[in-house]
Amino acid sequence: MRTFDFAPMHRASIGFDQIADMMDRVMSNDVSTNTYPPYNIEKTSDDDYRISIAVAGFSDADLSVEVKDGALFVSARKGEDTTERTYLHRGIATRAFERRFHLADHVRVTGASHEDGMLHIELTREVPEALKPRQIEIARAGAVEKDVVEAKAVN
Numbered sequence: 001m002r003t004f005d006f007a008p009m010h011r012a013s014i015g016f017d018q019i020a021d022m023m024d025r026v027m028s029n030d031v032s033t034n035t036y037p038p039y040n041i042e043k044t045s046d047d048d049y050r051i052s053i054a055v056a057g058f059s060d061a062d063l064s065v066e067v068k069d070g071a072l073f074v075s076a077r078k079g080e081d082t083t084e085r086t087y088l089h090r091g092i093a094t095r096a097f098e099r100r101f102h103l104a105d106h107v108r109v110t111g112a113s114h115e116d117g118m119l120h121i122e123l124t125r126e127v128p129e130a131l132k133p134r135q136i137e138i139a140r141a142g143a144v145e146k147d148v149v150e151a152k153a154v155n
Contacts, residue, residue: 040052074098
């Protein structure tokens with residue numbers, strides 16, 4: 001895979017640090033990409049999203065959902081199981097994990113629910129009024145009143 005040097009972009013742009021950081025994260029060739037636990041990201045409406053994470057074997061007390069520094073952190077730590085068990089096959093992974101999702105500007109977490117082994121996190125994009133498109137009324141030429149000062153000729 002090719003590697004790209006984004007240094008010229010850093011030298012020639014100001015205020016695009018988030019985009020540059022995102023490009024660096026995407027282009028980094030980290031072969032140890034973590035795939036546990038599996039998750040879905042779905043768009044439920046124009047400005048609403050849902051992240052669903054398979055967390056079988058974890059209780060509400062084991063899960064943590066936190067937003068800080070423009071990122072959503074989902075983690076789980078299973079408490080110590082004191083009961084003595086003998087497994088013939090152990091296919092349900094309950095190992096600790098931490099999953100990070102970088103949030104775009106104006107995206108905020110509105111809620112989380114845990115049901116049927118799935119953790120659902122609801123997100124919404126709230127664009128401030130100042131950034132929303134707005135229609136500008138165009139005045140007709142005859143409707144514009146001008147402040148005219150009448151002057152008398154001096155002489």
